[in-house]
Amino acid sequence: MTWNSHVHPQRRQHKSQGPFSNPALVATYADDTPRKVPGLADLHRMAMLLLSERAQEAAHILVVGAGGGMELKAMAEAQRQWVFTGVDPSAAMLDLARRNIEPFNDRIMLIEGTVDAAQSGSFDGAACLLTLHFLDKSERLLTLKDIHRRLKPDARLVVAHHSVPSGGAERWLARSAAFADRTSVDWGKAMASAGMAGRLPLLSVAEEEALLCEAGFSDVELFYAAFSFRGWVATASSA
Ligand SMILES: C[S@@+](CC[C@H](N)C(=O)[O-])C[C@H]1O[C@@H](n2cnc3c(N)ncnc32)[C@H](O)[C@@H]1O
Numbered sequence: 001m002t003w004n005s006h007v008h009p010q011r012r013q014h015k016s017q018g019p020f021s022n023p024a025l026v027a028t029y030a031d032d033t034p035r036k037v038p039g040l041a042d043l044h045r046m047a048m049l050l051l052s053e054r055a056q057e058a059a060h061i062l063v064v065g066a067g068g069g070m071e072l073k074a075m076a077e078a079q080r081q082w083v084f085t086g087v088d089p090s091a092a093m094l095d096l097a098r099r100n101i102e103p104f105n106d107r108i109m110l111i112e113g114t115v116d117a118a119q120s121g122s123f124d125g126a127a128c129l130l131t132l133h134f135l136d137k138s139e140r141l142l143t144l145k146d147i148h149r150r151l152k153p154d155a156r157l158v159v160a161h162h163s164v165p166s167g168g169a170e171r172w173l174a175r176s177a178a179f180a181d182r183t184s185v186d187w188g189k190a191m192a193s194a195g196m197a198g199r200l201p202l203l204s205v206a207e208e209e210a211l212l213c214e215a216g217f218s219d220v221e222l223f224y225a226a227f228s229f230r231g232w233v234a235t236a237s238s239a
Pocket residue numbers: 014016017020033064065066067068069070071087088089090093113114115128129130131134135143
Protein backbone atom coordinates (compact mmCIF):
# COMPACT_ATOMS: atom_id res chain seq x y z
CA MET A 1 0.00 0.00 0.00
CA THR A 2 1.25 3.50 -0.75
CA TRP A 3 0.81 5.95 2.08
CA ASN A 4 -0.24 8.84 -0.05
CA SER A 5 -3.22 11.10 -0.33
CA HIS A 6 -5.96 10.08 -2.71
CA VAL A 7 -8.93 11.81 -4.19
CA HIS A 8 -11.48 9.06 -4.62
CA PRO A 9 -14.38 9.27 -7.04
CA GLN A 10 -17.15 9.47 -4.47
CA ARG A 11 -19.67 6.72 -4.94
CA ARG A 12 -22.28 8.17 -2.62
CA GLN A 13 -23.70 11.64 -2.68
CA HIS A 14 -23.38 13.33 0.70
CA LYS A 15 -25.08 16.51 1.83
CA SER A 16 -23.22 16.86 5.09
CA GLN A 17 -19.93 18.46 4.07
CA GLY A 18 -21.57 21.91 4.12
CA PRO A 19 -19.80 23.82 6.91
CA PHE A 20 -16.50 22.03 6.32
CA SER A 21 -15.96 23.74 3.01
CA ASN A 22 -16.10 27.11 4.84
CA PRO A 23 -12.49 28.43 5.03
CA ALA A 24 -13.18 30.44 8.23
CA LEU A 25 -14.47 27.36 10.06
CA VAL A 26 -11.57 25.23 8.86
CA ALA A 27 -9.03 27.92 9.83
CA THR A 28 -10.20 27.97 13.45
CA TYR A 29 -11.14 24.28 13.76
CA ALA A 30 -8.00 23.12 15.57
CA ASP A 31 -8.30 25.86 18.21
CA ASP A 32 -12.09 25.79 18.58
CA THR A 33 -12.73 22.08 18.89
CA PRO A 34 -10.83 21.37 22.14
CA ARG A 35 -12.68 24.34 23.65
CA LYS A 36 -16.07 22.93 22.62
CA VAL A 37 -15.69 19.24 23.39
CA PRO A 38 -15.08 18.48 27.07
CA GLY A 39 -12.00 16.34 27.57
CA LEU A 40 -11.20 16.03 23.86
CA ALA A 41 -7.62 14.83 24.39
CA ASP A 42 -8.90 12.24 26.86
CA LEU A 43 -11.61 11.20 24.41
CA HIS A 44 -8.86 10.49 21.87
CA ARG A 45 -6.91 8.48 24.43
CA MET A 46 -10.01 6.52 25.46
CA ALA A 47 -10.78 5.75 21.80
CA MET A 48 -7.22 4.52 21.27
CA LEU A 49 -7.37 2.32 24.39
CA LEU A 50 -10.75 0.82 23.48
CA LEU A 51 -9.50 0.00 19.97
CA SER A 52 -6.29 -1.46 21.37
CA GLU A 53 -8.24 -4.07 23.36
CA ARG A 54 -8.80 -5.90 20.06
CA ALA A 55 -6.31 -4.25 17.70
CA GLN A 56 -2.89 -4.99 19.03
CA GLU A 57 0.59 -4.62 17.55
CA ALA A 58 0.58 -3.71 13.86
CA ALA A 59 -3.08 -2.85 13.40
CA HIS A 60 -4.71 -1.03 10.50
CA ILE A 61 -7.29 1.48 11.78
CA LEU A 62 -10.00 3.20 9.74
CA VAL A 63 -10.88 6.78 10.71
CA VAL A 64 -14.12 8.07 9.20
CA GLY A 65 -14.52 11.85 9.14
CA ALA A 66 -10.76 12.19 9.64
CA GLY A 67 -10.61 15.88 8.70
CA GLY A 68 -8.46 18.02 10.99
CA GLY A 69 -6.38 14.97 11.86
CA MET A 70 -6.59 15.40 15.63
CA GLU A 71 -7.59 11.84 16.52
CA LEU A 72 -5.20 10.46 13.88
CA LYS A 73 -2.33 12.39 15.44
CA ALA A 74 -3.22 11.33 18.99
CA MET A 75 -3.55 7.66 18.08
CA ALA A 76 -0.44 7.63 15.86
CA GLU A 77 1.60 9.16 18.69
CA ALA A 78 0.37 6.58 21.20
CA GLN A 79 0.58 3.50 18.96
CA ARG A 80 3.84 3.50 17.03
CA GLN A 81 3.04 0.37 15.03
CA TRP A 82 -0.48 1.20 13.94
CA VAL A 83 -1.17 2.36 10.39
CA PHE A 84 -4.26 4.35 9.46
CA THR A 85 -6.59 5.11 6.60
CA GLY A 86 -8.56 8.33 7.07
CA VAL A 87 -11.50 9.28 4.86
CA ASP A 88 -13.24 12.63 4.69
CA PRO A 89 -15.22 14.34 1.90
CA SER A 90 -13.86 17.81 2.72
CA ALA A 91 -10.66 18.71 0.89
CA ALA A 92 -10.09 21.66 3.23
CA MET A 93 -10.39 19.52 6.35
CA LEU A 94 -8.03 16.96 4.81
CA ASP A 95 -5.48 19.72 4.14
CA LEU A 96 -5.67 20.65 7.80
CA ALA A 97 -5.23 16.97 8.73
CA ARG A 98 -2.20 16.71 6.45
CA ARG A 99 -0.50 19.56 8.33
CA ASN A 100 -1.38 18.06 11.71
CA ILE A 101 -0.16 14.52 11.01
CA GLU A 102 3.02 15.46 9.18
CA PRO A 103 5.37 13.52 11.48
CA PHE A 104 3.33 10.35 10.84
CA ASN A 105 2.87 10.64 7.07
CA ASP A 106 4.48 7.29 6.44
CA ARG A 107 1.75 5.53 8.46
CA ILE A 108 -1.37 7.46 7.48
CA MET A 109 -3.20 7.39 4.17
CA LEU A 110 -5.84 10.05 3.61
CA ILE A 111 -8.65 9.60 1.09
CA GLU A 112 -10.99 12.35 -0.02
CA GLY A 113 -14.39 10.70 0.08
CA THR A 114 -16.85 8.89 2.31
CA VAL A 115 -16.32 5.50 3.93
CA ASP A 116 -17.22 3.61 0.75
CA ALA A 117 -13.91 4.85 -0.68
CA ALA A 118 -11.93 2.74 1.82
CA GLN A 119 -10.97 -0.82 1.04
CA SER A 120 -13.32 -3.59 2.27
CA GLY A 121 -12.96 -6.14 5.01
CA SER A 122 -9.48 -5.39 6.22
CA PHE A 123 -9.47 -3.12 9.24
CA ASP A 124 -8.61 -4.05 12.83
CA GLY A 125 -10.66 -1.18 14.27
CA ALA A 126 -12.45 2.03 13.33
CA ALA A 127 -13.20 5.42 14.84
CA CYS A 128 -15.75 8.01 13.79
CA LEU A 129 -15.56 11.08 16.04
CA LEU A 130 -17.67 14.26 15.97
CA THR A 131 -19.08 13.31 12.59
CA LEU A 132 -22.22 11.15 12.71
CA HIS A 133 -24.42 13.93 14.14
CA PHE A 134 -24.16 15.66 10.73
CA LEU A 135 -25.73 12.69 8.93
CA ASP A 136 -29.45 12.04 8.84
CA LYS A 137 -30.63 8.69 10.12
CA SER A 138 -30.66 6.85 6.77
CA GLU A 139 -27.21 8.19 5.78
CA ARG A 140 -25.87 7.26 9.22
CA LEU A 141 -27.15 3.71 8.89
CA LEU A 142 -25.50 3.36 5.47
CA THR A 143 -22.26 4.77 6.88
CA LEU A 144 -22.30 2.43 9.90
CA LYS A 145 -23.03 -0.57 7.65
CA ASP A 146 -20.18 0.46 5.36
CA ILE A 147 -17.85 0.68 8.36
CA HIS A 148 -19.02 -2.74 9.57
CA ARG A 149 -18.31 -4.28 6.15
CA ARG A 150 -14.74 -3.02 6.37
CA LEU A 151 -13.96 -4.43 9.81
CA LYS A 152 -12.54 -7.83 10.62
CA PRO A 153 -14.87 -9.95 12.80
CA ASP A 154 -14.76 -8.87 16.46
CA ALA A 155 -12.98 -5.60 15.66
CA ARG A 156 -14.06 -2.54 17.61
CA LEU A 157 -15.77 0.64 16.46
CA VAL A 158 -15.60 3.82 18.57
CA VAL A 159 -18.03 6.67 17.85
CA ALA A 160 -18.64 9.95 19.68
CA HIS A 161 -20.81 12.92 18.76
CA HIS A 162 -23.79 15.00 19.91
CA SER A 163 -26.57 12.76 21.21
CA VAL A 164 -29.11 13.74 23.84
CA PRO A 165 -31.77 12.09 25.99
CA SER A 166 -35.25 12.18 24.43
CA GLY A 167 -36.83 15.59 24.92
CA GLY A 168 -33.61 17.12 26.28
CA ALA A 169 -31.95 18.46 23.11
CA GLU A 170 -32.26 22.18 23.81
CA ARG A 171 -31.22 21.90 27.46
CA TRP A 172 -28.14 19.77 26.79
CA LEU A 173 -27.03 21.68 23.68
CA ALA A 174 -27.28 24.93 25.68
CA ARG A 175 -25.04 23.43 28.36
CA SER A 176 -22.50 22.49 25.68
CA ALA A 177 -22.69 25.98 24.17
CA ALA A 178 -22.12 27.52 27.62
CA PHE A 179 -19.13 25.20 28.12
CA ALA A 180 -17.61 26.36 24.81
CA ASP A 181 -17.94 30.05 25.71
CA ARG A 182 -14.77 30.65 27.72
CA THR A 183 -15.29 34.41 27.98
CA SER A 184 -18.54 34.61 29.94
CA VAL A 185 -21.47 32.73 31.42
CA ASP A 186 -24.30 33.92 29.22
CA TRP A 187 -27.30 31.57 29.17
CA GLY A 188 -29.20 33.72 26.64
CA LYS A 189 -26.35 33.34 24.17
CA ALA A 190 -26.03 29.64 24.99
CA MET A 191 -29.75 29.07 24.34
CA ALA A 192 -29.46 30.88 20.98
CA SER A 193 -26.50 28.68 19.97
CA ALA A 194 -28.43 25.63 21.09
CA GLY A 195 -31.27 26.66 18.77
CA MET A 196 -28.83 26.61 15.83
CA ALA A 197 -27.26 23.30 16.86
CA GLY A 198 -30.79 21.91 17.26
CA ARG A 199 -31.04 21.87 13.46
CA LEU A 200 -28.60 18.97 13.40
CA PRO A 201 -30.27 15.59 12.80
CA LEU A 202 -29.64 14.44 16.38
CA LEU A 203 -30.76 11.02 17.59
CA SER A 204 -31.70 10.06 21.10
CA VAL A 205 -29.44 7.77 23.08
CA ALA A 206 -31.81 4.82 22.49
CA GLU A 207 -31.95 5.50 18.73
CA GLU A 208 -28.14 5.67 18.53
CA GLU A 209 -27.75 2.31 20.21
CA ALA A 210 -30.50 0.72 18.08
CA LEU A 211 -28.87 2.04 14.89
CA LEU A 212 -25.47 0.55 15.82
CA CYS A 213 -27.18 -2.82 16.35
CA GLU A 214 -29.12 -2.51 13.08
CA ALA A 215 -25.81 -1.88 11.27
CA GLY A 216 -24.45 -5.19 12.59
CA PHE A 217 -22.65 -4.18 15.78
CA SER A 218 -23.08 -5.88 19.15
CA ASP A 219 -21.90 -5.22 22.71
CA VAL A 220 -22.78 -1.55 22.32
CA GLU A 221 -21.49 0.25 25.44
CA LEU A 222 -21.52 3.90 26.43
CA PHE A 223 -18.02 5.02 27.50
CA TYR A 224 -18.20 8.82 27.33
CA ALA A 225 -20.88 11.36 28.27
CA ALA A 226 -20.19 15.08 28.52
CA PHE A 227 -23.17 17.44 28.31
CA SER A 228 -24.57 16.87 24.79
CA PHE A 229 -21.71 14.59 23.68
CA ARG A 230 -21.78 10.83 24.01
CA GLY A 231 -19.47 8.06 22.86
CA TRP A 232 -19.98 4.33 22.38
CA VAL A 233 -17.76 1.37 21.75
CA ALA A 234 -19.21 -1.54 19.78
CA THR A 235 -18.02 -4.82 18.31
CA ALA A 236 -18.38 -5.89 14.68
CA SER A 237 -20.38 -9.11 14.87
CA SER A 238 -19.26 -11.71 12.38
CA ALA A 239 -22.73 -12.71 11.09
C1 LIG B 1 -16.57 18.15 13.24
S1 LIG B 1 -15.56 17.43 12.00
C2 LIG B 1 -14.77 16.13 12.93
C3 LIG B 1 -13.40 15.85 12.43
C4 LIG B 1 -12.58 14.90 13.31
N1 LIG B 1 -13.16 13.59 13.34
C5 LIG B 1 -12.44 15.42 14.73
O1 LIG B 1 -12.92 14.75 15.66
O2 LIG B 1 -11.87 16.49 14.92
C6 LIG B 1 -16.69 16.51 11.01
C7 LIG B 1 -16.03 15.93 9.78
O3 LIG B 1 -16.92 15.00 9.16
C8 LIG B 1 -16.73 15.12 7.77
N2 LIG B 1 -17.89 14.51 7.11
C9 LIG B 1 -19.06 15.07 6.76
N3 LIG B 1 -19.84 14.16 6.17
C10 LIG B 1 -19.16 12.99 6.17
C11 LIG B 1 -19.45 11.67 5.69
N4 LIG B 1 -20.60 11.37 5.11
N5 LIG B 1 -18.49 10.72 5.84
C12 LIG B 1 -17.31 11.02 6.43
N6 LIG B 1 -17.00 12.25 6.91
C13 LIG B 1 -17.91 13.21 6.77
C14 LIG B 1 -16.58 16.61 7.54
O4 LIG B 1 -16.00 16.90 6.28
C15 LIG B 1 -15.70 16.98 8.72
O5 LIG B 1 -14.33 16.92 8.39
